[in-house]
Amino acid sequence: xxxxxxxxxxxxxxxxxxxxxxxxxxxxxxxxxxxxxxxxxxxxxxxxxxxxxxxxxxxxxxxxxxxxxxxxxxxxxxxxxxxxxxxxxxxxxxxxxxxxxxxxxxxxxxxxxxxxxxxxxxxxxxxxxxxxxxxxxxxxxxxxxxxxxxxxxxxxxxxxxxxxxxxxxxxxxxxxxxxxxxxxxxxxxxxxxxxxxxxxxxxxxxxxxxxxxxxxxxxxxxxxxxxxxxxxxxxxxxxxxxxxxxxxxxxxxxxxxxxxxxxxxxxxxxxxxxxxxxxxxxxxxxxxxxxxxxxxxxxxxxxxxxxxxxxxxxxxxxxxxxxxxxxxxxxxxxxxxxxxxxxxxxxxxxxxxxxxxxxxxxxxxxxxxxxxxxxxxxxxxxxxxxxxxxxxxxxxxxxxxxxxxxxxxxxxxxxxxxxxxxxxxxxxxxxxxxxxxxxxxxxxxxxxxxxxxxxxxxxxxxxxxxxxxxxx
Amino acid sequence: xxxxxxxxxxxxxxxxxxxxxxxxxxxxxxxxxxxxxxxxxxxxxxxxxxxxxxxxxxxxxxxxxxxxxxxxxxxxxxxxxxxxxxxxxxxxxxxxxxxxxxxxxxxxxxxxxxxxxxxxxxxxxxxxxxxxxxxxxxxxxxxxxxxxxxxxxxxxxxxxxxxxxxxxxxxxxxxxxxxxxxxxxxxxxxxxxxxxxxxxx
Numbered sequence: 001x002x003x004x005x006x007x008x009x010x011x012x013x014x015x016x017x018x019x020x021x022x023x024x025x026x027x028x029x030x031x032x033x034x035x036x037x038x039x040x041x042x043x044x045x046x047x048x049x050x051x052x053x054x055x056x057x058x059x060x061x062x063x064x065x066x067x068x069x070x071x072x073x074x075x076x077x078x079x080x081x082x083x084x085x086x087x088x089x090x091x092x093x094x095x096x097x098x099x100x101x102x103x104x105x106x107x108x109x110x111x112x113x114x115x116x117x118x119x120x121x122x123x124x125x126x127x128x129x130x131x132x133x134x135x136x137x138x139x140x141x142x143x144x145x146x147x148x149x150x151x152x153x154x155x156x157x158x159x160x161x162x163x164x165x166x167x168x169x170x171x172x173x174x175x176x177x178x179x180x181x182x183x184x185x186x187x188x189x190x191x192x193x194x195x196x197x198x199x200x201x202x203x204x205x206x207x208x209x210x211x212x213x214x215x216x217x218x219x220x221x222x223x224x225x226x227x228x229x230x231x232x233x234x235x236x237x238x239x240x241x242x243x244x245x246x247x248x249x250x251x252x253x254x255x256x257x258x259x260x261x262x263x264x265x266x267x268x269x270x271x272x273x274x275x276x277x278x279x280x281x282x283x284x285x286x287x288x289x290x291x292x293x294x295x296x297x298x299x300x301x302x303x304x305x306x307x308x309x310x311x312x313x314x315x316x317x318x319x320x321x322x323x324x325x326x327x328x329x330x331x332x333x334x335x336x337x338x339x340x341x342x343x344x345x346x347x348x349x350x351x352x353x354x355x356x357x358x359x360x361x362x363x364x365x366x367x368x369x370x371x372x373x374x375x376x377x378x379x380x381x382x383x384x385x386x387x388x389x390x391x392x393x394x395x396x397x398x399x400x401x402x403x404x405x406x407x408x409x410x411x412x413x414x415x416x417x418x419x420x421x422x423x424x425x426x427x428x429x430x431x432x433x434x435x436x437x438x439x440x441x442x443x444x445x446x447x448x449x450x451x452x453x454x455x456x457x458x459x460x461x462x463x464x465x466x467x468x469x470x471x472x
Numbered sequence: 473x474x475x476x477x478x479x480x481x482x483x484x485x486x487x488x489x490x491x492x493x494x495x496x497x498x499x500x501x502x503x504x505x506x507x508x509x510x511x512x513x514x515x516x517x518x519x520x521x522x523x524x525x526x527x528x529x530x531x532x533x534x535x536x537x538x539x540x541x542x543x544x545x546x547x548x549x550x551x552x553x554x555x556x557x558x559x560x561x562x563x564x565x566x567x568x569x570x571x572x573x574x575x576x577x578x579x580x581x582x583x584x585x586x587x588x589x590x591x592x593x594x595x596x597x598x599x600x601x602x603x604x605x606x607x608x609x610x611x612x613x614x615x616x617x618x619x620x621x622x623x624x625x626x627x628x629x630x631x632x633x634x635x636x637x638x639x640x641x642x643x644x645x646x647x648x649x650x651x652x653x654x655x656x657x658x659x660x661x662x663x664x665x666x667x668x669x670x671x672x673x
Contacts, residue, residue, distance in 0.1 A: 014669075017655070017662045018655055018658045020637065022635070022636040022637050023635075023637075024637040026652060026658070026659075028659070028662050028663075030670075030673045037555075038502075038554065038556065040505035041505065041506065041507050041556075044505070044506075045649075049649075051649070054659075065502075079503075081503035082503055084503070085503055085505060122672065122673070124673075125673060130554055130556075131553075131554055132552065132553050132554040132578060145578075146554035146578050147554060147578065148554055148555075148556035148559075148582035148585060149507075149582075150556060150585035150586070151585070154648065154652065157649050157652075157653065158649060158652045158653060158656075158659060159659065159663075160652060160659055162637075162648055162652065164635065196490055196548060197490075197547060197551070197574055197576075200548070200574060200575075200576065200577060201577065230548065230551065230577070232577050252672075253672035257671050257672050258672075260671070260672070261672045264670070296490050296492075316487065316489040316547060317489055319487070319488065320489045320490060320546075414499060415499045415500070415502060415503070422522070432492075432494070432552060432553075434492050434494040434495070435494065435495060435517065436494060436495075437494055437499075440498070440522070
């Protein structure tokens with residue numbers, strides 16, 4: 001009998017090509033997702049060395065970071081540098097014969113949204129992308145993580161990655177979530193508890209009743225931010241919800257192959273008694289709607305709290321907290337709900353899926369943006385956008401005064417025209433509140449789509465449960 | 473990749489925790505399709521004001537640290553985005569080694585691919601080197617990969633760990649794609665087996 005294995009162990013073992021005497025491993029990669037910002041130097045490297053893409057059929061490219069989210073972009077991108085990067089991806093996709101969703105394709109969108117949407121992402125796979133939020137795909141029980149550009153080149157050339165094995169960490173969310181509490185609150189609460197380095201060197205497996213109860217969209221939100229906890233990847237064991245989501249997607253297996261895949265996928269769980277190096281347990285009932293107050297995703301507090309005093313933090317974190325509050329323009333002791341916002345951003349690979357838009361629209365229905373607040377909804381893909389239009393969600397956003405935009409990374413990283421001005425404050429559903437992330441001097445508070453919608457209505461950070469009570 | 477064997481140089485202290493890759497190289501500089509030329513924008517928003525003038529208080533703008541080759545930094549250096557532009561910018565500026573208590577995973581990997589040595593030491597030793605680096609250009613720190621040691625200006629030496637394969641690649645400036653391609657037969661064999669076992673992949 002073999003020793004009990006974690007889900008991570010199982011996927012790792014199934015992809016091990018070679019292990020050297022010094023413990024360095026070569027891991028086979030099933031899917032390589034590519035975008036325009038972290039790939040040009042890798043393709044250039046292939047050209048310079050006369051190498052080919054080893055498995056173009058397993059390589060999928062899409063422009064997302066740089067692209068404007070306004071009409072006309074398919075014919076011309078104004079910013080010359082962005083245009084050059086997108087043109088380079090067009091050419092690289094053509095020259096190397098990889099799958100490609102150009103800007104003009106309705107299926108274009110954020111790479112981590114379209115991978116699952118098109119059925120490229122399947123349980124048990126290894127998936128990499130030159131983007132740290134690749135962890136998103138872990139929601140399907142796939143080992144998925146971000147890599148640097150040199151590694152992008154390595155995967156293009158060899159379809160493998162040199163890796164050393166991470167440790168196993170279990171994050172269990174027990175029980176039920178309270179009304180108004182979402183997957184985003186779970187993932188932020190975990191980061192708040194363990195810190196942005198709490199998962200370093202580990203692959204996190206999320207489990208427990210509250211995780212099982214989440215939809216696939218919610219699970220993707222949770223895994224998406226595993227990187228913000230420092231983890232190499234986040235994983236959730238596949239179940240019926242996973243299979244239902246995957247079934248029938250364009251690149252999902254069909255017929256007898258589907259049946260064979262299902263039989264295998266059902267073996268993808270952590271065995272009873274498998275060893276975890278670290279275990280963290282949080283009660284679902286203890287998680288409140290949260291927001292970030294600082295410039296690190298670990299700066300998380302329930303919306304009912306007050307801005308903390310930097311002096312209350314230990315060691316090096318105290319200085320960082322002081323710097324954060326200066327940057328954010330906040331004073332210790334002020335109520336989080338007194339923080340006024342200038343902009344609301346709903347979108348990103350964290351919260352740009354259909355369920356996120358439905359949840360935000362539910363709050364915004366029959367309500368308006370607070371005067372002076374700019375609202376922006378950026379669906380995660382062209383198909384999410386279409387579906388939201390068919391479901392009448394777009395109309396709700398537009399009636400509330402939001403801009404209804406085209407798919408892309410948008411304000412989440414401000415590499416495109418969607419940016420904050422210095423000093424502007426945004427309630428955002430994205431994943432990073434770093435200094436300058438949404439534009440130089442811009443201030444970001446991270447939260448769930450319903451919390452962002454609530455802030456949009458009142459013009460300040462707001463406990464969404466109050467608006468829910470009004471509606472009820 | 474340039475080899476890394478031993479360097480003796482000026483170390484710049486950055487006693488801030490969670491220095492993220494957006495700080496190291498802000499997104500507006502990721503639009504390049506080259507690996508070089510990013511050094512001038514290293515730590516751009518900390519280093520320059522909105523008019524593009526140098527902020528005199530920022531460590532790398534101070535005369536004694538302008539030629540720094542080593543950074544001594546707070547916990548969790550390089551967290552956030554996977555952008556390899558961060559090590560490219562460090563290298564282009566002239567930084568060849570970083571010393572901290574911990575690094576984000578992807579950044580740590582990216583350093584090794586670019587001839588930069590990220591060194592992990594316990595907190596008290598990082599603090600010792602931080603204090604040493606704070607003395608300015610008079611304090612020259614030595615990093616020796618072969619012997620796996622860091623030596624402060626007063627001769628105090630600390631040993632560090634590094635994975636043997638990474639050390640080997642760094643010491644010899646090896647391109648690991650070339651090394652992996654030597655195992656092409658093993659990759660072929662894996663693919664043949666996987667086709668049978670996992671035809672959907």
